[in-house]
Amino acid sequence: xxxxxxxxxxxxxxxxxxxxxxxxxxxxxxxxxxxxxxxxxxxxxxxxxxxxxxxxxxxxxxxxxxxxxxxxxxxxxxxxxxxxxxxxxxxxxxxxx
Numbered sequence: 707x708x709x710x711x712x713x714x715x716x717x718x719x720x721x722x723x724x725x726x727x728x729x730x731x732x733x734x735x736x737x738x739x740x741x742x743x744x745x746x747x748x749x750x751x752x753x754x755x756x757x758x759x760x761x762x763x764x765x766x767x768x769x770x771x772x773x774x775x776x777x778x779x780x781x782x783x784x785x786x787x788x789x790x791x792x793x794x795x796x797x798x799x800x801x802x803x
Contacts, residue, residue, distance in 0.1 A: 718750045723760040730761070730784055731768055744791040751791040758788070 721740065729737035744751040765784060769777040 716748065716750045718752050719744065720752050720754070721757070723757045723764060726757070726761045727764040727768070730765065730780070730787065741787065741791065745787060747790075753788075753792050 719740070721744075725737050725740060728735070729739075729741035732738045740749070743749045761784075765781065769780055772780070
């Protein structure tokens with residue numbers, strides 16, 4: 707039996723670090739819209755630990771030229787956003803050589 711979205715099933719999204727980073731630092735756009743849908747729990751975000759780490763590295767690089775108060779505000783917003791959005795956080799094992 708197939709469940710329709712109208713019966714309460716939510717779409718789960720696995721986002722790339724570029725979408726997350728762009729959505730966090732942008733004032734508008736599709737990346738920001740996707741994050742808004744996830745923050746509102748309309749869509750559920752599943753996040754790989756490696757993606758989370760890459761987003762944090764990208765944010766630190768982008769925030770390097772900002773005033774410390776502004777950078778801290780962005781980082782605080784990022785932490786709150788992740789708390790609102792993330793349904794699952796998982797580790798991806800590297801491929802065997």
